[in-house]
Amino acid sequence: MHLLSEIAQIQTSLTAFDPCSPHINVLRRPLRESLSPHLMSSFSFSNNLVEISALTALLGSEAAESMVMGARGAAGVAWAATSSFGTVSVVKACLSGACGGWLRQSLGLRTLVSDDAVGLELRQDSHREAKLRLSLGEPLAIVCHVKKGTRMDAYAIDSHNSFMLRSIPETAAGDPIQVFVYSGNKFYRSGYAPLQVAAVLLSTLKIAELYVLWRSGSGLLGIVSAIPWLYFMTGLTIIKTREFLQIRQRGPEVHDLDIIAGRLPTVSRQGGVRKIVLGIAEHPRISLSWQLCWAGGAVVTTSALLYTYIIMADASRNTVLMWAGFQLLWLSARIVVYHLTEPATPLLRRKCSLRPYQTLSMDLRMRVVDLTLALGQSQTAFHPRGYAQYAGDDFSLNAVHLVMQTRTSEDVFPLHHPVAVASDSATTQIEIIGVVGDTSLAAAMWMVGSDIGPMDMYDTCVVVLTTPGYSGQHFSVPAARVLSGTVPYDEDLEKENGPVFIPKGVPHPEIVTWWYWIPCSSSVWLEMSITAGVPLIGKHECSIRTDEQITAKLSAGRLNIALKSVEEVKEVLAFSAKGRDALSYLLG
Structure with a gap:
């Protein structure tokens, strides 16, 4: 009896929720009326x-x-x-x-x-x-x-x-x-x-x-x-x-x-x-x-x-x-x-004309040289040696003027006193006034139309220097310089204790040293090393070397550079002189 009573209650409930039943419509109406104002207000055309x-x-x-x-x-x-x-x-x-x-x-x-x-x-x-x-x-x-x-x-x-x-x-x-x-x-x-x-x-x-x-x-x-x-x-x-x-x-x-x-x-x-x-x-x-x-x-x-x-x-x-x-x-x-409307070009009618370089005024030639130095300075940002290594180079017009005004007839630095160079202890003091680096010289070569490329000018520079014996008289000399990494590039080669020569254009390690070779005569050189971070402009202690001593240093292969003998250094000097001459031509 109890089970039959429960079944009857369930049937009654199903009847009450019949979709056709009027009871369900009564339940639906309040729900629709409560939701409609909210939906309509949130869907106003204005908002x-x-x-x-x-x-x-x-x-x-x-x-x-x-x-x-x-x-x-x-x-x-x-x-x-x-x-x-x-x-x-x-x-x-x-x-x-x-x-x-x-x-x-x-x-x-x-x-x-x-x-x-x-x-x-x-x-x-x-x-x-x-x-x-x-x-x-x-x-x-x-x-x-x-x-x-x-x-x-x-x-x-x-x-x-x-x-x-x-x-x-x-x-x-x-x-x-x-x-x-x-x-x-x-x-x-x-x-x-x-x-x-x-x-x-x-x-x-x-x-x-x-x-x-x-x-x-x-x-x-x-x-x-x-x-x-x-x-x-x-x-x-x-x-x-x-x-x-x-x-x-x-x-x-x-x-x-x-x-x-x-x-x-x-x-x-x-x-x-x-x-x-x-x-x-x-x-x-x-x-x-x-x-x-x-x-x-x-x-x-x-x-x-x-x-x-x-x-x-x-x-x-x-x-x-x-x-x-x-x-x-x-x-x-x-x-x-x-x-x-047409594009606005108020300066469109201004025309340019070709001027023979020899007819340009000195002021305009100076502006060409300034463009050349700007091109050289721009190249340092993408140089394998790194932008910071060129902080000592001078890219100003004053440096170019100084180079031209103080150039020597034989492109060598005249030592004031005879110095014995047989030993490794022969030294002298010099003062660096300015350096025009390889990027500026390479830019000058391109400007004048030379087929000598930047890689040929890689180790070139022109150094303006003096010594205490000349009482402030300056000399500009085409020179050679390399950036030497103190950390070997190849550990296997280091273990073999053999010479290591790094091609030009290879990025250098963080710890580097600049080596300069400045010619004093056909067989005598000033050798100067400057560690990265040390100011280039100023006084420095230089060693006095012979051709044989420089060849011995380079052939040992411990500087991690491309040069192997003094003859290759002399080839760099020839390129340095050509770069200096290109600047001289632009300056007129």
Whole structure:
């Protein structure tokens, strides 16, 4: 009986939960009524449009990025920030233009648009940028800013200079040096085309959005939306007014920017074709006024975008639709302006002409030598010996002048007093005034069109020195130097106690010593060793050696270098003299 009673209760329960039963409909109704208000309120059309607009703003816009960087002239800058769609691209472009080359690359802000607008240059004398140069590899060109006194490795060249370089012929490897300079023809900056002026004036239609939103009761939204456009219009007016005043002013014949581009030489590779241009005019966008404009634009545009979405979070559906409609309208107009306007090239008509090197003034020849030394300094960043080992080399024009003014007739250092050289204890004291190293000499050989490559110049240098007996009189002498590693490269060879000779171009260990051999006569040498970290410029104790003593040292194979005899040292001296003569030719 008890079992039958339980079965009857289960049947009654199943009947109550029958889908067709009216009881289940009663249970369903409160659940639907409790969920519907929450779902409907979270799926309001207004709020979802705000989210869609935010995602749309995150989408990139190459047109807006290019326009705010000035690639479409004044019209492009005026229209770049009219629409909130693509704002993130505008902000990224502003940050890219405002940052220096090393920061732009480090933050990942470098783009093809930024390269085309402002290029990418890294200072050679900056330790902060040294590691970045290593990661980027070999530069495309070497740039010297005469007025600023800076030397740069260029990894991207702006559109103006790229066009200029494409318009001049290449100098083939091995051909004599050719230099191009801006022609002396009368030149003025180009003015603004009527289409540019009309497009800038049409951008003032942005005020219509402010008016409509104001009349609809959303004036604050209209003001915030118009602030980026107003900022760039104000900055544009200031910059372009300044440039407009320069339009009818004839520019100087020779400007302050020099460049050498082409297949630049490295230690392991001979250079190829080259182009040398002096007196280039710097692109107007590479200026402090543009950088300040971009920096402020990044802050203003970002703040305005964020505040716009804060306001629209509580706006009505009609307001959001109205705002979005205007943004789509400005987006379409921006694309039309981008494709109708031409790239802005105010310096495009300036032409370069070939100048015979012998006709160049001394000032221009000095600038060619400065480019040569900058090329030599650039090579040290990628040298197997390491950048730090060339800290003692002098890459200044003063060093070249000193070398030329103090060269000896027989390319040897005259010992002031006869010294016995039969024993290993014969020494004298010298003072190193400066050293022009192998990278500078190799760069000079490439500039003059020699087929002697950097590896041939590997152990070369020119030393400027004196001794106490000459009372400050200086002598420049072609010399030989090697970087010796104190730690053997091959332990098996060390165990065999045999001579070890390391080919040129092999990276050296951390503990190294420079060995210098300075000729004093046909068979007498000054031998000097300087441990890494010890200043090169200053007084040093030198040993006096004969040919036999140097050959004995080298043939023992304990210095971990490539040279094996004094005859090979003399071959290095011949290359050092050729490098010095190349610099002398460039200097005139």
